[in-house]
Structure formats: structure tokens, C-alpha cells
Amino acid sequence: GEDVEQSLFLSVREGDSSVINCTYTDSSSTYLYWYKQEPGAGLQLLTYIFSNMDMKQDQRLTVLLNKKDKHLSLRIADTQTGDSAIYFCAERGNNNDMRFGAGTRLTVKP
Amino acid sequence: DTEVTQTPKHLVMGMTNKKSLKCEQHMGHRAMYWYKQKAKKPPELMFVYSYEKLSINESVPSRFSPECPNSSLLNLHLHALQPEDSALYLCASSQDLMDYTFGSGTRLTVV
Numbered sequence: 001g002e003d004v005e006q007s008l009f010l011s012v013r014e015g016d017s018s019v020i021n022c023t024y025t026d027s028s029s030t031y032l033y034w035y036k037q038e039p040g041a042g043l044q045l046l047t048y049i050f051s052n053m054d055m056k057q058d059q060r061l062t063v064l065l066n067k068k069d070k071h072l073s074l075r076i077a078d079t080q081t082g083d084s085a086i087y088f089c090a091e092r093g094n095n096n097d098m099r100f101g102a103g104t105r106l107t108v109k110p
Numbered sequence: 111d112t113e114v115t116q117t118p119k120h121l122v123m124g125m126t127n128k129k130s131l132k133c134e135q136h137m138g139h140r141a142m143y144w145y146k147q148k149a150k151k152p153p154e155l156m157f158v159y160s161y162e163k164l165s166i167n168e169s170v171p172s173r174f175s176p177e178c179p180n181s182s183l184l185n186l187h188l189h190a191l192q193p194e195d196s197a198l199y200l201c202a203s204s205q206d207l208m209d210y211t212f213g214s215g216t217r218l219t220v221v
Contacts, residue, residue, distance in 0.1 A: 041215070095166045100153055102151070
């Protein structure tokens with residue numbers, strides 16, 4: 001995960017918006033991804049964005065991509081307690097693997 | 111079927127045991143992967159199989175031995191593991207850039 005960086009913790013109140021940020025290094029990345037991992041569980045693909053897009057919206061999720069700055073963000077609107085989890089930003093590596101950031105632990109307080 | 115199924119979900123094994131982790135997908139994906147995830151860390155790639163052939167081995171110790179019997183199945187054979195090998199082992203499969211699916215993982219404890 002050294003090539004993909006994320007802040008480690010985010011705490012919000014229920015009903016607020018959450019914004020999780022990520023920076024990546026590989027400018028040739030075609031797709032960038034957001035995964036969610038709940039305690040003791042595997043990884044759930046939340047959304048992805050193609051590199052020629054600036055924004056993608058999917059219900060409560062909005063992904064913003066700034067290719068110039070290699071910055072990716074995930075906004076969760078109306079955050080609920082069920083959104084508490086670790087969120088991983090990822091880019092596709094040369095080995096067809098997923099390269100993950102360290103993960104951001106989102107805590108939603110009632 | 112849009113899932114990657116991993117069994118068992120939990121496994122406790124001694125350092126002299128031999129066990130196997132299993133992974134199955136029926137999405138027609140031709141690439142399958144093993145990842146290892148330690149607590150509070152992101153997943154790290156171990157092996158990549160492409161069209162049932164091992165294409166990547168990320169310098170994984172020989173006590174981990176992958177096997178791909180057919181295009182739907184991926185196994186990870188474990189022998190003489192160490193306590194530091196305790197982790198969540200994740201299987202994934204993919205077909206194209208948009209379709210990369212992870213299983214729920216096997217939580218392995220080596221005692």
C-alpha cells in the first residue's frame with residue numbers, strides 16, 4: 001500500500017456527510033476503486049471510477065477524481081451507523097493485482 | 111452467481127499440521143488471486159493465476175503452496191506454518207478492469 005495513501009481515521013455524526021481522501025502515484029491507472037471492509041469480513045467493492053471521468057455518483061456515494069493532483073475522494077451522504085467500517089482506496093497494479101491504501105476507519109456516532 | 115466462496119471461514123491449525131484453503135467462483139473469471147491480510151493492514155498479494163497457470167508468486171515462502179485444479183477452483187495448501195502466518199486469507203477473481211470480486215476470507219490462526 002505504499003503507493004496509495006489515505007488518512008487512517010475519520011469520525012462523523014449520523015446524518016452528516018463523510019469524505020474519505022486518497023492519493024495515488026500511478027498516473028497510468030485506468031480504474032480506481034473504493035472497497036469497504038466491515039469487522040471480520042471480506043472486501044466489498046463499493047464503486048469504481050474510470051480515469052477519464054471527474055465524478056461518479058451512485059446513490060449516497062460520490063467519487064471525485066482529480067487526475068492532475070492524483071487525488072481521489074469518496075463522499076458518503078447521510079452517513080449511517082451501518083457505514084462504520086474500513087474504506088480502502090485501490091488502484092490496479094501491473095500484475096493485475098489491487099494495490100490498496102492503508103485504509104480509513106470510519107466511525108459513525110449516533 | 112456473482113460471488114467468490116471461500117471455505118472454511120475459520121481455521122485453527124498447529125505448526126505441524128497440513129491444511130488447505132478453498133476458493134470457488136462460477137462467474138467465468140479467468141484470473142484468480144490469493145491475498146494475505148494482517149490485522150489493521152491492507153491486503154497484500156501472494157499469488158496470481160491466469161488461465162489456470164501461476165503467473166505471479168510474490169516471494170511467498172514454500173510453506174504456502176497454491177493450486178488451480180480448474181478455472182473455477184483455487185486452493186492454498188498450508189504446511190508447517192508459523193504463528194506469524196496467522197491472518198485473514200482472501201481469494202479474489204477477475205475478468206476485466208471493472209470486475210474484481212473478493213471472497214469473505216478464511217481467518218487462519220496458527221498455534
